[in-house]
Amino acid sequence: MSDPATHWKQRPERSNMPMLRLMTWISLRLGRRVARGILYFVAAYFLLLSPAARRASRQYLGRVHPGQRIGWRRQFQHFMAFASVVHDRVYLVNDRFDLYDIRLHGQPMVHNVLEQGRGAFMLGAHLGSFEVLRAVGQQQPGLRLAMVMFEENARKINALLRAINPAAHSHIVPLGKVDSMMVVHELLESGAVVGILADRSLGSDSTRSLPFLGAPAALPVGPFRMAAILRRPVLFMVGLYGGGNRYDIHFETVADFSQIPAGGREAAVQAAMLRYVELLEKYCHAAPSNWFNFFDFWQPPTTPHLSP
Numbered sequence: 001m002s003d004p005a006t007h008w009k010q011r012p013e014r015s016n017m018p019m020l021r022l023m024t025w026i027s028l029r030l031g032r033r034v035a036r037g038i039l040y041f042v043a044a045y046f047l048l049l050s051p052a053a054r055r056a057s058r059q060y061l062g063r064v065h066p067g068q069r070i071g072w073r074r075q076f077q078h079f080m081a082f083a084s085v086v087h088d089r090v091y092l093v094n095d096r097f098d099l100y101d102i103r104l105h106g107q108p109m110v111h112n113v114l115e116q117g118r119g120a121f122m123l124g125a126h127l128g129s130f131e132v133l134r135a136v137g138q139q140q141p142g143l144r145l146a147m148v149m150f151e152e153n154a155r156k157i158n159a160l161l162r163a164i165n166p167a168a169h170s171h172i173v174p175l176g177k178v179d180s181m182m183v184v185h186e187l188l189e190s191g192a193v194v195g196i197l198a199d200r201s202l203g204s205d206s207t208r209s210l211p212f213l214g215a216p217a218a219l220p221v222g223p224f225r226m227a228a229i230l231r232r233p234v235l236f237m238v239g240l241y242g243g244g245n246r247y248d249i250h251f252e253t254v255a256d257f258s259q260i261p262a263g264g265r266e267a268a269v270q271a272a273m274l275r276y277v278e279l280l281e282k283y284c285h286a287a288p289s290n291w292f293n294f295f296d297f298w299q300p301p302t303t304p305h306l307s308p
Contacts (some may be wrong), residue, residue, distance in 0.1 A: 023035065023038070023087070023090070024090050026038070027087065027090045027091070028090065028094065032091065032099055032245075035087065035090075036084070036087065039080065039083040039084060039087055040080070042079075042083045043076055043079040043080040043082075043083045044076070044079075046079050046083075047072070047075060047076055047079050050294075052294075052295070053079075053294040053295075054075065055296075056293070056294045056295050056296055056297070057075050057078050057079065057294060058070050058075060059296060059297075059298070060078075060213075060291055060293075060297065061074055061075065061078060061288065063213040063214055063215070063298075064213060064284050064285060064288045064291070065288065066214065077289050078288075078289045078291075080289075081241055081289035081290060082289075082292050082294070084241060085128065085129045085241050085290075085292070088100075088129065088131070088132075088241075089129075089131050092129070092131045092132060092134055092135070093131065093134075095134070097134075097135045099245055100132075100135070100245045100246070100247055101244075101245050101246045101247070102132060102135045102247045102248075102249065103246075103247070103248050103249070104136065104249050104251075105248060105249065105250045105251065106250055106251035106252060107136070107251060109235055109251045109252070109253060110136070110143065110193075110235065110251055113193070113233055113235065114143065114191065114193075116233075117191045118188065118189075118191070118232065118233075118258075119187060119188030119189065119190065119191050119192050119193065119194065119232060120188070120193055120194070120232050120233045120234065120235060121193075121194050121195075121196065121223070121226070121227045121232055121233070121234045121235070122145070122193050122194065122195045122196075122234075122235045122236075122237050123195075123196055123197075123198040123223060123234060123235070123236050123237070123254060123276060124195060124196070124197050124198070124236070124237050124238060125197055125198065125199040125238070125280055126197060126199055126200070126291070126292040126293045127199070127238055127240075127280065127283060127284065127290050127291055127292065128238050128239045128240040128241055128247075128283070128287065128290040128292075129239040129241060129247065130195065130197065130237070130239060131239070132239035132247045132249055133145060133195070133237060133239065133249070135247075135249070136249060143193060144171075144187075144190075144191070144192040144193065145171070145192065145193050145194075145195055146171040146172070146173055146184075146187050146192055146193070146194050146195070147171065147172045147173065147194075147195045147196070148172075148173045148175060148180075148184060148194055148195070148196045148223075149172060149173075149174065149175065149196070149197065173187070173194075181226070184226070184230070185230060188230060188232055193235075195237070196223045198219070198220060198223040198224070198276060199219065199220075199280070199293065200220065200293075201218075201220040201222070205220045205221060205222035206220070206221050206222070207219060207220050207221060208221050208270075208273060210273060210274065210277050211277070212277050212280065212281065212297075212298075213281060213284065215298045216298065217277075217297055217298050219273060219276070219277065221269065221273070224255075224269045224272045224273055224276075225265075225269055227255070227257050227272070228257045228260060228265050228268055228269050228272075229265075230257075231257050231258045231260065232257055232258065233253075233255070233256040233257070233258065234253075234254040234255045234256070234257065234272060235251055235252065235253060235254060236250075236251065236252040236253070236254050236276065236279045237249065237250070237251055237252075238250050238279075238283050238290075240283060240286065240287040240290050241287070241289075241290055242287070250283065252279050254272050254275050254276055254279070255268065255271065255272035255275065257272075
């Protein structure tokens with residue numbers, strides 16, 4: 001039986017670069033308001049014609065809204081939020097932050113980490129938009145962010161960025177190479193922040209079953225062990241889409257592995273993972289439509305699914 005934490009990597013490629021370039025042209029030439037009108041058709045398409053994604057949406061919404069009826073209207077809102085966040089990448093990758101009302105919460109935590117000069121890990125999830133972190137970089141010139149991700153996903157992200165903006169540059173460190181850990185270590189030593197979306201398995205990484213929204217879910221151990229081995233602080237970051245042009249970026253503390261006592265690594269990793277899941281639950285409840293893992297997160301899926 002397949003592992004829900006790794007099954008997403010086996011899905012067929014769903015991206016359509018000519019369509020993405022057309023949507024980018026429409027968005028940049030005709031404006032966000034005109035382009036957003038198309039998103040209603042995109043959301044309706046996936047709601048009607050992607051049964052696997054629809055089932056996953058209903059399952060998740062049922063967990064975040066226990067006891068409530070999950071109808072088509074609520075699911076459409078879920079798909080519309082996903083379409084909106086993906087579409088906003090067009091503007092964020094082109095540095096059009098002036099189009100958005102972006103509000104920061106917990107920013108002093110980032111300042112404190114940067115002042116230490118030792119670098120840090122910043123864990124996110126497929127919850128909201130990680131791309132809005134670029135806006136923080138605009139306001140905080142000292143912030144340098146590098147993303148660590150599964151190698152095949154890194155290829156897809158780079159292709160997507162080039163399609164949106166050929167001049168865009170994103171520092172992505174692909175895992176699975178001989179020197180991957182060395183590159184991450186060098187980035188941290190230079191004071192950079194290393195970002196990881198820690199809700200999906202990286203490569204052949206092992207997972208740990210933890211309670212999430214009322215049922216066990218398999219979460220990858222790798223990001224937490226990496227931070228523990230390199231003895232760095234870990235922050236949580238989420239950019240929640242609030243509708244219209246509103247984004248709220250929240251920072252939270254997960255762990256400081258520089259303080260691990262002798263022989264206490266595994267206990268510290270477990271505590272950090274529990275804290276991470278606690279924060280995932282907190283922000284899923286705060287903005288339910290922002291969860292973008294459109295596959296069965298709690299049980300092994302058997303059909304292809306939609307993913308950002």
